[in-house]
Amino acid sequence: MVDFGLLSLDMGNLKDVDDEAEFSNGIADLHIDGSRGHTEAEAGDDDEEAENLLVGLGFVQPVEDSEKWKVERQHFPSKVGGCPAWLDPINIPTGEQSTCGICDSPLEFLLQVYAPIDDIDDAFHRSLFVFVCPNASCLEQDRHHQSKKPEENPRRCVKVFRSQLLRKNSYYSYTPPSGEDDLPISEGAALCTWCGIWKGHKACAACKQTKYCSRSHQVEHWRGSHAVYCRQVQAARKEGKMDVNIPVCSPGPVSDKLWPEMELVVDEEDNYEVDELSDPNANVPASDKTKSKAQLLLEDYERRREAGEEFTAADLEDVHEASQDMQLWAAFLAKIGKAPDQVLRYCRSPAAKPLWLSLNGQPENSGIPSCSHCGSRRIFEFQVLPQLLNFLDFKDEANSLDWGTIAVYTCERSCGEGVGKGYAEEFAWVQPPPE
Ligand SMILES: [Zn+2]
Ligand SMILES: [Zn+2]
Ligand SMILES: [Zn+2]
Ligand SMILES: [Zn+2]
Numbered sequence: 001m002v003d004f005g006l007l008s009l010d011m012g013n014l015k016d017v018d019d020e021a022e023f024s025n026g027i028a029d030l031h032i033d034g035s036r037g038h039t040e041a042e043a044g045d046d047d048e049e050a051e052n053l054l055v056g057l058g059f060v061q062p063v064e065d066s067e068k069w070k071v072e073r074q075h076f077p078s079k080v081g082g083c084p085a086w087l088d089p090i091n092i093p094t095g096e097q098s099t100c101g102i103c104d105s106p107l108e109f110l111l112q113v114y115a116p117i118d119d120i121d122d123a124f125h126r127s128l129f130v131f132v133c134p135n136a137s138c139l140e141q142d143r144h145h146q147s148k149k150p151e152e153n154p155r156r157c158v159k160v161f162r163s164q165l166l167r168k169n170s171y172y173s174y175t176p177p178s179g180e181d182d183l184p185i186s187e188g189a190a191l192c193t194w195c196g197i198w199k200g201h202k203a204c205a206a207c208k209q210t211k212y213c214s215r216s217h218q219v220e221h222w223r224g225s226h227a228v229y230c231r232q233v234q235a236a237r238k239e240g241k242m243d244v245n246i247p248v249c250s251p252g253p254v255s256d257k258l259w260p261e262m263e264l265v266v267d268e269e270d271n272y273e274v275d276e277l278s279d280p281n282a283n284v285p286a287s288d289k290t291k292s293k294a295q296l297l298l299e300d301y302e303r304r305r306e307a308g309e310e311f312t313a314a315d316l317e318d319v320h321e322a323s324q325d326m327q328l329w330a331a332f333l334a335k336i337g338k339a340p341d342q343v344l345r346y347c348r349s350p351a352a353k354p355l356w357l358s359l360n361g362q363p364e365n366s367g368i369p370s371c372s373h374c375g376s377r378r379i380f381e382f383q384v385l386p387q388l389l390n391f392l393d394f395k396d397e398a399n400s401l402d403w404g405t406i407a408v409y410t411c412e413r414s415c416g417e418g419v420g421k422g423y424a425e426e427f428a429w430v431q432p433p434p435e
Helices: 005-020 026-030 046-051 065-071 136-145 215-238 293-306 313-337 386-391
Strands: 056-062 108-114 125-132 158-165 262-268 344-346 378-384 405-411 424-431
Touching: 026 108, 108 262, 108 344, 108 378, 125 378, 125 405, 136 424, 158 405, 293 313
Parallel strands: none
Antiparallel strands: 056 262, 056 344, 108 125, 125 158, 158 424, 344 378, 378 405, 405 424
16 A cells, blocks of 8 residues: 555645745746747747747856855855855766866866756756866867767867756755755765865875865965975874874865856846946947957948949858848847846746857857757757956956857756766857957
């Protein structure tokens, strides 16, 4: 006999808990499910359908020292910079997944978005993580790899990971966090002492205390402060004083290369209206203020037309493309102008499309590979805007990253099976800045 008693009791408990406190729905608080306004859109008119979708906008907000707890993993944060708040703190990506496919350096953490899906049980908690190689030249080369098919082993320097958990899991309380004093119910894997991002699976051979994700981070830490500390530990050990309290070497990450940690707060695009008086160019990243290639080309043709020059079919094709490009750029500025500080646009819907900055550098129809775990198609979920670059505080301006947009595509089913434990790699398409 099957006993349903316990099951219904469980469900009863679930309800009670829900009445008291609730989990944050993260970015999905906005109920962005693509269900708004479909009746008005003409059937089959993709653009109009996409126009009607609710979009969530992400804005960065500094994290005060007294509020650091808000971006810890048991609070399911959306955030930029610092170290990732790994949702699954044990099965963190390792090996090739954690390094740049081009230069082999460990990837830098860019941002994470908490985006659970209501009607998928094992996505009760769900976070997406974006990593980028900080070397500008790798991002340049990535352009040639991103359009390759998975079987051609593209070497990527921008990687996205998806992690999701049932409500009942071994890392977090079944009940929602209530505030500052909440702790995760289990410890995470030891992380690299230097970067605090990746698993620390190599230990310093001398002191056997500090752990690293890679040889390169061990070398950087040694040059930094570890050499002195390590010798102290060894000396103490020789004198048999190991039980004397030696301070832990650099608790937390010590690398100064992490990007500034900021909370990512979300609001609905509908809450913003265009200010008619504002100049849409005013808040565009500085590099885009100069005239675009398309603009220069159009001006050149205008001069030639006035001079009575004849145009070939190829010329006219160029003019057509350039003016389309200008239109796209103007449309981008108009959209962004509603809330110029937005750094991220979120809309998980099969009808949603990224807001492109130009015709150039968009993926071909077949350019988005299907989910490597279940074979379903991937759909657009969010895009990172160039505005984020203004907040990243590049130490070396000349070699700083630059992108038009990073569009993230994820499994349409947000599949759990086949993914196993830990993290499923998803897909990022990087559109370069307009020329
Ligand atoms: Zn690299
Ligand atoms: Zn490391
Ligand atoms: Zn050591
Ligand atoms: Zn899948």
